[in-house]
Amino acid sequence: MTIDKPHVIVVGAGIVGASIAWHLAAKHNQTVTVTVVAPDIAGGGTATPNSFAWLNANFNNARPYFDVRHRSMKHWHNMIDQIPGLSELARWNGNVQWQQDEADLANHIKQHASWGYKTEKITNDEVLHREPWLVETCLPAWGWAASLPEDGSIEPALAARTMIADACAHGATVREETVERLLFEDGKIVGVVTPNGPIKADHVVLAAGLGTVSLAAAVGVTVPVHSRPGLIVHSKPVATRLLNGLAISNGPHMRQTVQGRIIAGRHYSGGSPTTDPAAEAQVFFKKVQAMFRSDLDGLPCPPLELDFYTVGYRPDPEDGLPILGDSGKPGLTLAVMHSGVTLAAFVGQTLSDLVATGTKDKALDQFALSRFNKV
Ligand SMILES: Cc1cc2nc3c(=O)[nH]c(=O)nc-3n(C[C@H](O)[C@H](O)[C@H](O)COP(=O)(O)OP(=O)(O)OC[C@H]3O[C@@H](n4cnc5c(N)ncnc54)[C@H](O)[C@@H]3O)c2cc1C
Incomplete structure (x- = not known):
């Protein structure tokens, strides 16, 4: 039976x-x-x-x-090992971060490191070694950022x-x-x-x-649960790898997707758009463009063009x-x-x-x- x-x-x-x-x-x-x-x-x-x-x-x-x-991030690795096609959609290349001011960032590093999250200070030169396409002028005035090598992203x-x-x-x-x-x-x-x-x-x-x-x-x-909107701008795909990992700056939060797009949001990775998101997306995208050098060792930066933007609504308890x-x-x-x-x-x-x-x-x-x- x-x-x-x-x-x-x-x-x-x-x-x-x-x-x-x-x-x-x-x-x-x-x-x-x-x-x-x-x-x-x-x-x-x-x-x-x-x-x-x-x-x-x-x-x-x-x-x-x-x-x-943290536990969820570890389990993502297990799932990626088990589900066909998932590994191509994920990147675990870490994050360089300076969205906070110097004192907050130092506390953030101290706290997360003490909890067993890999977190350390790196100099602006080291940031540029990892992310050579970033312009030096966008880096923190105090000369260092946080490196969080466990962070990743997925499509x-x-x-x-x-x-x-x-x-x-x-x-x-x-x-x-x-x-x-x-x-x-x-x-x-x-x-x-x-x-x-x-x-x-x-x-x-x-x-x-x-x-x-x-x-x-x-x-x-x-x-x-409330809904909280967030704006994300998406460039057209570019063939050059402009970002190796995430760059969480005090301006744009950026990453490059597996399709080669640079996508970016603002504070808390999306911010809250105003009543005119189309205009805001244009203005914000200019800030994203300004984060990248025009050339690297004689290689010109491919043109970064805004393809589209999204306004998503976070389900926020x-x-x-x-x-x-x-x-x-x-x-x-x-x-x-x-x-x-x-x-x-x-x-x-x-x-x-x-x-x-x-x-x-x-x-x-x-x-x-x-x-x-x-x-
Ligand atoms: C701008 C922005 C940036 C974000 N950044 C991050 C980030 O960096 N990291 C992070 O971890 N999270 C981030 N989030 C949050 C994250 O995206 C959400 O928490 C997550 O996508 C929620 O997934 P979900 O499956 O619960 O909901 P959803 O993706 O909204 O899916 C809900 C599903 O329920 C279905 N549904 C709804 N009503 C019905 C119905 N009546 N009948 C049948 N189906 C129904 C919908 O059709 C849909 O399939 C961000 C969100 C936004 C908007």
Whole structure:
């Protein structure tokens, strides 16, 4: 006699939903069956394609949050080893950083180094040795920057699609549809309803980014998440490698994509655009162009031209920390956060374990929705 495995629906095909679906399908396919439901599976999600996609634990962190981010970065390496096509989308070439002033940067280095994150001071000359196309005048006036060799980046929308493709290779199913509402019967969530009708499930994971808020609210679950816009400019691809790793300056935050584009955002890798993002993108792109030398050892810098810009909306929980796990409604798990590109690996691993086997990683406790209900 065959016993049907419990059916899990993952709502959302951004980097977070893709990672959860991949972990469920690849690691727990003896225990559950998986369906991903989202209207933009081919596009790689909603916030995800508009992300700067810096993989880091190098932030104004409290220690427990730092530990989770660092752990997630390590798990990204495992996933990259296991998922065909992912290694071509990731770069682990480190970061040279001087977005803070001298005193803050020195404290930042001290704190992260003491937590076991590889972090050190390097002179402006050493920065230029690593990133020879940068103009000297953009470097810090005090003569040194931070070097963070563990930092990396990934092409986020392509990574989400690659993970979902591999989840399908492990038996997951996809439905390119919008969820109109969650099915709520006898006090528990038992599936979703799309324009094509109901899809029954034993468990639903809401990894729907900002879409999580309204879907959860309709079943009486308040998820305190705001949207915070961020502008990213994208150059046309250039064949020359102008940046080896990330350059997180006190002006543009920049990296070069695997397709050769220079992409850049401002403070916190995207800043907040004003009411005229098109004009702002033009002005900001000039600042990006000014970061590069006109030539290097006689080799002229290829023309950097603005191709397009994006305005993405970060799913930002009210206190800045992810909302993960129990929704308070049986059958419904939540996964909504900023820094979702960095955190997707940790979230996929821990929430798939929770949903498929009931095993709860201790690190999830700090991210429970219930923290907002304390008086
Ligand atoms: C400008 C900018 C810069 C950023 N920089 C970084 C960075 O450097 N590093 C980092 O780690 N993070 C960064 N982030 C944050 C990161 O991009 C997000 O946290 C992450 O992409 C969220 O992924 P997600 O899968 O949760 O959401 P999304 O990518 O928004 O995906 C949500 C999914 O849910 C689906 N969905 C929504 N509603 C429904 C519905 N009703 N029915 C079915 N499906 C639905 C959507 O269609 C989509 O597939 C940045 C974000 C922005 C905007």
